[in-house]
Amino acid sequence: MRALLAIVALLAVTACAQPQKSTQAAYDEAVLPPGALGAEIRYGRELVMETRRLLPHDVGAKMDCAACHIDGGTRPRGGSFIGTYAAFPQWNKRAHRVIALQDRIAECFLYSMNGKPPAYSSREMIAMTAYIAWLSRDEAVLRPSARGQSFKIPLPSGTPDRRAGAALYAQRCSACHGATGAGAGPFPPLWGAGSFNDGAGMAHLDRMTGFVYYNMPKNAPHTLTKQEAYDVAGFVLSHERPGFRKRALVTFPSVPAEYF
Ligand code: HEC
Ligand code: HEC
Numbered sequence: 443m444r445a446l447l448a449i450v451a452l453l454a455v456t457a458c459a460q461p462q463k464s465t466q467a468a469y470d471e472a473v474l475p476p477g478a479l480g481a482e483i484r485y486g487r488e489l490v491m492e493t494r495r496l497l498p499h500d501v502g503a504k505m506d507c508a509a510c511h512i513d514g515g516t517r518p519r520g521g522s523f524i525g526t527y528a529a530f531p532q533w534n535k536r537a538h539r540v541i542a543l544q545d546r547i548a549e550c551f552l553y554s555m556n557g558k559p560p561a562y563s564s565r566e567m568i569a570m571t572a573y574i575a576w577l578s579r580d581e582a583v584l585r586p587s588a589r590g591q592s593f594k595i596p597l598p599s600g601t602p603d604r605r606a607g608a609a610l611y612a613q614r615c616s617a618c619h620g621a622t623g624a625g626a627g628p629f630p631p632l633w634g635a636g637s638f639n640d641g642a643g644m645a646h647l648d649r650m651t652g653f654v655y656y657n658m659p660k661n662a663p664h665t666l667t668k669q670e671a672y673d674v675a676g677f678v679l680s681h682e683r684p685g686f687r688k689r690a691l692v693t694f695p696s697v698p699a700e701y702f
Contacts, residue, residue, distance in 0.1 A: 468516045469577065479572065482565075486573025489566055490514045493555065497566060502556035502684070504625060504636035510554060510644060512657060515577060519656040522591040527571075527578035543571050553642035556684050561697045593652035598669045602647070602676025610674045614659045614666070623681055633681035641686035650675040 469487060474480035489496055491514050493506040508514050515523030530543040537545065544567055548559035560566040612621070618629040625631035643649045655671035657663050666674070 469514060474576070482569045482572045483576045485565075486569035486571070486576075487514050489570050490573060497557075497560065500551060500555070500557045500560055500566075502558075503554070503631070503638055505555060505630045505638065507550065507555070509630035510653065515574070517657070518591050519593045519652075521593070521653070523574045523577045525578050525581040525591065527575040528581035528583045528585060543574060547571070547574075550642075553686060554638045554644060556637075556639040556642075556686075563699060564697050593656050594648055595652045595655055595668060595671075597648055597651060598672050603673045604677045604680055606670075607673035607675070607677030610666075610670055611677055615674065618660060623678065632678045633683050635684060637683045639684040639686045645679065645683065647672075647675055647679060650679060 471484065474483055490507040490511060493508075494501045494504070510521045511523060512520035515521055515526075518524070527543060530546065531540050534541040534545070544562045547567065547570055551557050551559040615632075619625050619632050620629070623631060623633040624636060631637040638644050644653065651668070651672045654675055655664070655666060655668055659665070
C-alpha cells in the first residue's frame with residue numbers, strides 16, 4: 443500500500459512537472475530517445491542539414507533543406523517543422539487528395555530541391571519523418587491551427603517595384619547570394635540553374651516575401667519593411683530558374699521490403 447501511495451505521489455509530481463509546451467526549444471541531442479530511434483532522429487536531422495552531401499543523387503539544386511528550413515526547421519517563421527508532423531495526414535490542394543508527411547517531404551524534393559524523393563520506405567525518408575515527428579512531440583495531432591508558424595504575410599498592394607528591389611538586392615543581399623544570384627559555399631542560390639524550380643513554394647511571391655521579411659538578410663533579419671521584402675522578392679523571382687520536369691523526376695523508387 444505504501445509503495446502504491448509512493449507511486450501515486452510520484453505520478454502526481456511528474457504530472458505537475460510536465461514541461462510547458464517546449465515547442466520553441468531548439469533540437470537538443472541530449473534528450474533524444476535512447477537506442478535506434480534516437481539514432482534515426484539524429485540521422486534525419488543530418489539529412490535536413492546536409493542533404494546534398496548525404497543524398498547527392500536525390501538533390502538537383504545547390505541547396506540543403508536547411509536553406510529554407512533554417513536551423514534544421516527549428517526557427518519560428520523560418521520554415522519551422524515544430525508541429526508539422528501533427529498536421530498530417532492533411533488535404534492537399536495541388537494533389538487533390540489527403541497526403542502523408544512523406545508526400546509533403548517528397549514535394550520539397552521535387553520542387554524546392556529540384557530533385558527526386560527517396561523511396562517512402564527508405565531509411566532516409568523514415569529518418570527525416572522521425573526527425574520532424576520528434577520536433578513535433580509536444581503538439582496534439584491533427585490540430586494544425588495551433589501552430590501559427592507560417593511565414594506568410596499580407597502583401598503590400600500593387601505589384602512589387604523591381605527596380606527598388608534590384609537596388610536593395612545589391613546593398614543587402616548580393617554580398618552573400620552573389621550578384622548573379624548563384625550563391626556560393628554556405629549561401630544558397632536564389633535563381634539560376636542551381637536554385638529551386640518554378641514549382642516550389644518559394645517561387646511564389648507571397649512565400650518568398652514572408653520568408654525574406656522574417657529571416658533575411660541573414661546578418662540582420664527582420665530589418666526590411668514589408669514593402670522592401672516584397673520589392674526584393676519581386677526582383678529575385680523575375681529571374682530564370684529551372685522548370686519542373688515532371689516526367690524526368692517523378693519516379694518513386696521502391697525498395698525491397700526484405701524485413702517482412
Ligand atoms: C527553396 C526553399 C525550400 C527548400 C530547399 C526546402 N523546402 Fe520544405 N518548404 C518550403 C516552403 C516555402 C514550404 C511551405 C511553407 C509554408 O507554406 O508555410 C515548405 C514546406 C515543407 C514542409 C511542410 C511544413 C508544414 O508544416 O506544413 C515539409 C515537411 C518540408 N517543407 C520538408 C522539406 C525537406 C525535408 C526538405 C529537404 C529535402 C525541404 N523541405 C527543402 C521551402 C523549401
Ligand atoms: C550574411 C549573408 C546573407 C545575406 C546578406 C542574405 N542572405 Fe539570404 N540566406 C543566407 C543563408 C546562409 C541562407 C540559408 C538559410 C540560413 O542558414 O539562414 C539564406 C537563405 C535565403 C533564402 C532561402 C533559400 C534560397 O536560396 O532560396 C532566400 C529566399 C534568401 N536567403 C533571400 C535573401 C534576400 C532577398 C536577401 C537580401 C534582402 C538575403 N537573402 C540576404 C545568407 C544571407
